Amino acid sequence: TPVLQLIDLEQHFPGPRRKTVRAVDGISLSLAKGETVGLVGESGSGKTTVGRTALRLYRPTGGRILFEGNDVSSLRPSQLDRVLRRRSAMIFQNPSTSLNPYMRIIDSLMEPLEIQAVGTRASRYETAMAMLEKVGLDPRSAVRYPRELSGGQRQRIGVGRALMLEPSLIVADEPTAALDVSVQAQVINLMADLQAERGLAYLFISHELSLVRHISHRVAVMYLGRIVEVGTAQEIFDEPLHPYTVSLASMTRRDGRKIVPRGDIPSPIDPPSGCHFHTRCPIARKVCATDDPAAVTTPTGRSVMCHFPGELSLPADERPPVQL
Ligand code: SF4
Numbered sequence: 001t002p003v004l005q006l007i008d009l010e011q012h013f014p015g016p017r018r019k020t021v022r023a024v025d026g027i028s029l030s031l032a033k034g035e036t037v038g039l040v041g042e043s044g045s046g047k048t049t050v051g052r053t054a055l056r057l058y059r060p061t062g063g064r065i066l067f068e069g070n071d072v073s074s075l076r077p078s079q080l081d082r083v084l085r086r087r088s089a090m091i092f093q094n095p096s097t098s099l100n101p102y103m104r105i106i107d108s109l110m111e112p113l114e115i116q117a118v119g120t121r122a123s124r125y126e127t128a129m130a131m132l133e134k135v136g137l138d139p140r141s142a143v144r145y146p147r148e149l150s151g152g153q154r155q156r157i158g159v160g161r162a163l164m165l166e167p168s169l170i171v172a173d174e175p176t177a178a179l180d181v182s183v184q185a186q187v188i189n190l191m192a193d194l195q196a197e198r199g200l201a202y203l204f205i206s207h208e209l210s211l212v213r214h215i216s217h218r219v220a221v222m223y224l225g226r227i228v229e230v231g232t233a234q235e236i237f238d239e240p241l242h243p244y245t246v247s248l249a250s251m252t253r254r255d256g257r258k259i260v261p262r263g264d265i266p267s268p269i270d271p272p273s274g275c276h277f278h279t280r281c282p283i284a285r286k287v288c289a290t291d292d293p294a295a296v297t298t299p300t301g302r303s304v305m306c307h308f309p310g311e312l313s314l315p316a317d318e319r320p321p322v323q324l
Contacts, residue, residue: 001069002030003169003201004054010062011046011053015269022268023049025225026063028295033168034195036202038216038233040209040248042265045222047205051171054203055088056080068168086116089162093174095154099146105132105157106142112164127164135160135190152183159190163198171203176211188215209252213237221245224276225268227295231302241302241309243281249314257315275307283312 011024024046031037039047053060056072065073072084089112092098099108109128113119119127132142135156146154155175162170172191176184192215194200206212212219212233219236221229221244229242240246243261250259261280266272272279278288287307297303 002032002066003035003068004029004031004203005066006030006050006054006063007066008063009050009053009060009065011049011058012061019269022225022271024053024060025268025271027222027225027227029220029227029230031169031201031203033201034199035218036195036204036216038212038219039203039205039222040207040212040219041222043207044224044265044268046225046268047222048173050222051090051173051203051205055090055169055171056084057090081116086118086165087167088169088171089165089167091155091158091162091170091172091175094178095151095158096146096178098158099154099161101146104143104145105137105149108146108157109161109164112161116165118165131160131164134163134194136186150183151179152186155179155183155187156190159187159194163194166198167200169201169203171205173205174207175204177206177208184211191215209237209248213252221248224265224271226276226305227303228277228305229303231304235302238314240314241304242277242306243283243312244277246312246314253314259312259314275305283308 006027006029008026008028009024010026013021013023015021027050039050041047052058054065060073064071067084070083072080075083106128109131110124113124113127129139129142132139137153137156141149176187179187195202204212204215216233218230219233220227221236221242223244229236229240229245236245237249237252240249247259247261250257263280266279274290275288275293278284281288293305293307295303295305
């Protein structure tokens with residue numbers, strides 16, 4: 001059973017002038033135990049909304065969310081606690097704002113256990129101290145406040161806090177965006193070690209493509225509320241099939257030969273007809289403006305949503321991509 005399955009998931013919000021913001025517009029995606037799936041796309045593509053909806057911070061307006069085989073799409077908060085909240089967690093972008101500045105580190109770590117009424121105060125304290133060690137912080141940090149720690153240390157606490165309930169799924173939303181490059185690597189390595197040890201599944205949301213390539217087993221590419229391509233990290237970055245993926249993959253190349261889509265991403269209110277990408281696609285044809293391409297999945301699980309997959313490709317003489 002996959003840890004998480006999103007099936008035709010929709011998240012529509014009321015927009016200005018009684019219009020609808022189609023933030024997530026019918027996506028399907030699954031995560032297996034121990035797997036990292038990277039979710040990439042421009043700002044405004046709907047990545048964060050997918051992560052938050054998957055953890056039921058928002059109730060979806062359509063489609064289904066299966067967590068460890070249980071449909072959690074329309075559960076009430078009390079039921080969510082039992083099925084989803086004890087087994088999943090989120091790591092936020094900015095550790096400075098995601099930790100309560102008035103709580104000592106030890107209390108921040110113990111809080112998820114307290115909310116879910118797990119164990120006694122003594123056992124919660126012991127678990128929190130063990131977690132402090134696990135994420136590589138000095139036990140003396142326990143009595144400090146977030147402002148007394150560096151950004152990297154705060155994000156380690158963010159990772160530790162997410163792990164306190166021993167979840168099977170973590171949604172990490174730009175977890176290293178606020179950190180220096182050297183500290184980024186430490187946090188990423190910590191996440192990878194903990195995954196290997198505990199079989200965690202990560203939905204890793206990021207706009208840092210080299211990082212996504214480095215950490216992900218599979219990558220899903222979002223454009224304007226839809227997933228336009230899913231494949232292994234190697235397929236997505238070395239042999240992309242969708243023209244939008246080709247442009248993203250070209251951004252990770254060292255020789256500067258980038259394929260940049262025309263203009264800006266359109267608004268998710270009234271998205272373009274047919275293929276949403278047709279207003280920016282370098283190989284768009286007439287049919288693209290009228291007919292919505294269906295997602296085609298290969299027997300190996302690769303999926304692409306384009307009338308002409310593979311027609312635009314990366315230049316053949318590209319040098320190897322940048323490695324972290
Ligand atoms: Fe481009 Fe047409 Fe494919 Fe859309 S369907 S990505 S417009 S070629």
